[in-house]
Amino acid sequence: MAFKTLTEYLAWLYYQYLLCTGIYVLEPWEKSIFNSILLLVMAMVAYTSYVFVPIHVRLALQFFSGVFGGQTESAVTLMS
Amino acid sequence: MKITNTSGTCQGGDSTRVESRENVTTANGAACRQYKPESFEQAPMYVAVLTYLGFGIVTLFGYFRDFLRAVGLEKCHLAQEREEQRDFVPLYQDFENFYTRNLYMRVRDNWNRPICSLPGPEFDLMERVSDDYNWTFRLTGKTIENVINMGSYNYLGFAENNADFLKTVADKTLQYGAGVCSSRQEVGNLRIHEELEQLVAKFVGAESCMAFGMGFATNSMNIPALVGKGCLILSDELNHTSLVLGARLSGATIRVFKHNNMHSLEKMLRDAVCTGQPRTHRPWKKILIMVEGIYSIGAVGPTGRGVAELFQLDPADVDVMMGTFTKSFGAAGGYIAGNKVPVPQVPQVNLPASQRAVFNIPLCNWPAFTGASFLQHLPHCLTPELVDYLRSHSHSAVYATALCPPVVEQIIRVMKCIMGVDGNTMGIQRIQQLAENTRYFRSRLKEMGFIIYGNDSSPVVPILLYMAFSRAMLERKIGVVVVGFPATPITEARARFCLSAAHTRAMLDKVLHHMNEVGDDLCLKFSQRRCSPRPELFNEADFELDS
Known part of the structure; x- marks a missing residue:
């Protein structure tokens, strides 16, 4: 599809979103409810991932380094 | 809902569908038909x-x-x-x-x-x-x-208001009036109805025909007259609602086969003939195969005779042909056409009725038929004449008001046009x-x-x-x-x-x-x-x- 401007493209994207979710048949106030719920959920997902993902990653790193790494050289030679 | 293959869920891909058709055709040694594969892409x-x-x-x-x-x-x-x-x-x-x-x-x-x-x-x-x-x-x-x-x-574009084309319709209205206020069986039978029925029989290639005032009722009211308790109906899964309703009203056992799938039908038919009715295992009184191409009459086939012509069938192989006047003819109503003796070539040997039926099942011969068409497969199936039987037994013949003359004339006009009776080529x-x-x-x-x-x-x-x-x-x-x-x-x-x-x-x-x-x-x-x-x-x- 050829678009002249960015707004045209965005309008098309929004229209596709309306069609795919089926909310083009809803009344405007229902649409806004749906959109705000969706935005809220996505914002919460973004926030929680911002807050918690670094912690989880750090913990995971610690855990795996405890499992695989951290062995001293003498232990390796002893095993071989 | 409608034409023979308008709607449908596909069971199996295109290739299997086509293949199965070819197998059936070759297995029965039938003449090569023009076969246009249907597609049901998911x-x-x-x-x-x-x-x-x-x-x-x-x-x-x-x-x-x-x-x-x-x-x-x-x-x-x-x-x-x-x-x-x-x-x-x-x-x-x-x-x-x-x-x-x-x-x-x-x-x-x-x-x-x-x-x-x-x-x-x-x-x-x-x-x-x-x-x-x-x-x-x-x-x-x-x-x-x-x-x-x-x-x-x-x-065919016959829903038109060209005064020149509709002149005969206007004449007949003046002659017969707009309505009859009576059913065909009582005093509503006009000469123009007889004329229509002869014409339709000639058009579809059957020996006799009966016209009804409503296409849907033609199906739903006549099936109960043909089959009843102790009979079996094998019905295409995508049949039109009118056929489904008629089958249910009849009280017969209904089994559904896959859309246009001859293997599925053959298997069901064999099972039905071998095992007979459930529990008692008596042979089925009648077995009726219903397929649909209602919307095809006038529209497909080189001369507009519907799916029977499209697939190059002999109309005599189809025992009951039903079609509608609503679509191509720009009118209203439906017809049922059949032959005088429904199954003339049944071998008269002393076998149980159900086994006799086996001989006469021309499986390869009916990919789909004109109208809702039924195959009647028992020698003693009805009276000798299908249409006469329906005239006296069908609800839509007994109770429904006769077709009104202007509509009848419109159908006659269009049908003559399609047949090219008066030498014009407009229909074709x-x-x-x-x-x-x-x-x-x-x-x-x-x-x-x-x-x-x-x-x-x-x-x-x-x-x-x-x-x-x-x-x-x-x-x-x-x-x-x-x-x-x-x-x-x-x-x-x-x-x-x-x-x-x-x-x-x-x-x-x-x-x-x-x-x-x-x-x-x-x-x-x-x-x-x-x-x-x-x-x-x-x-x-x-x-x-x-x-």
């Missing part, structure tokens, strides 16, 4: 997921709105339970009512549009708007003029025009990447889509019929284009042009089939390459 998975997602979201909002109505925050515009009937059986709480209130209402403007002109190739629509999201409509007083009509089953030209339009339209849509269903020569073209389609098309002055759940499975909502011989190439090109745009806008081009960008179309000189 839409890709993501479309199904998105459709269910959309339905889910709208359904959730439906529950939300119903909740608001229940607590009194919103007024319910539809019928609902009355306060004083609180303890009665609930009337408006099933899914159908929920669906009407919360899903259908939102898109109701796509259906039941009022028109204000002859539904020819173009018509005028009365513009209407809704101020309360489709709960009520208000006519603006304006008309939307010259909307291309892709929704009428006006295959229109049939050829329709075939050409069909091939052109279908091949162009396939090129564009739409998924279309049905046989290549069927003038009814269903396209898979979303609902926003109909609105978008009306904005472009094209009137289409869209069908959705519950008439189709949820994932197979479709638009049904009905081509007509009256459509000119310019009109079709306009429709195709807008289809292309709307298809891009709505992302409707689901087809994943790789086809050459411009496959061989058909030999025609003025075929222009525009797109």
Whole structure:
């Protein structure tokens, strides 16, 4: 599809979103409810991932380094 | 719902379908038929997921709105339970009512549009708007003029108001009046009815025929007259509602075989003949095979004789042929045609009736038939004459008012035109025009990447889509019929284009042009089939390459 401007493209994207979710048949106030719920959920997902993902990653790193790494050289030679 | 292969879920891919047909044909040594494979391409998975997602979201909002109505925050515009009937059986709480209130209402403007002109190739629509999201409509007083009509089953363009063509109809109205006020069996039988029946019998190649005033009732009321308890009906899974209703009313046992699948039918037939009725294992009194091509009469086949001609069948092989006058003939009603002796060639040997039936099952001979056609397979099946039997036993013959003379004359006029009785070639030209339009339209849509269903020569073209389609098309002055759940499975909502011989190439090109745009806008081009960008179309000189 050829678009002249960015707004045209965005309008098309929004229209596709309306069609795919089926909310083009809803009344405007229902649409806004749906959109705000969706935005809220996505914002919460973004926030929680911002807050918690670094912690989880750090913990995971610690855990795996405890499992695989951290062995001293003498232990390796002893095993071989 | 309709033409022989309009709708359908596909069991197995194209290749298996075609293959099975060929096997049947060769196995029986039948003459080589022109076989146009039908395609039932499935839409890709993501479309199904998105459709269910959309339905889910709208359904959730439906529950939300119903909740608001229940607590009194919103007024319910539809019928609902009355306060004083609180303890009665609930009337408006099933899914159908929920669906009407919360899903259908939102898109109701796509259906039941009022028109204000002859539904020819173009018509005028009365513009209407809704101020309360489709709960009520208000006519603006304006008309939307010259909307291309892709929704009428006006295959040959005989729904017309040309005074020259309709002169005989006017004459007959003056002669016979507008109605008879009596059923055929009593005093409503006019000479013009007899004339019609002889003509139809000649047209479809049967020996006798009976005409009824309503196509739907022709099916649903005559099947109970033919079969009853202790009989078996083998019915195609995609048969028209009228056949389904008739089969259910008859009280016979119904078994359903896969759409146009001869293997499935043969297996069921063998089982039925071998095991007989359940529990008692007595042989079935009659076995009736029902297939459908109701919408084909006048529209397909080189001379418009319907699917029987398309598949090069001998009409004598079909014992009961039913068809409608509503579509190609621009009239109303239906007919049943049959031969005087239903099954003349049955070997008269002393075998149980059920085994005798086996000899006479021409399995290869009926891919699909004219009208709802039935095969009667028992030698003693009815009385010697099918149509006479129906005249006295069928409900629609006994109780229904006779066809009114102007309608009868319209049918006669059109049929004579198609047969070329008075030497004109208009009928045959229109049939050829329709075939050409069909091939052109279908091949162009396939090129564009739409998924279309049905046989290549069927003038009814269903396209898979979303609902926003109909609105978008009306904005472009094209009137289409869209069908959705519950008439189709949820994932197979479709638009049904009905081509007509009256459509000119310019009109079709306009429709195709807008289809292309709307298809891009709505992302409707689901087809994943790789086809050459411009496959061989058909030999025609003025075929222009525009797109």
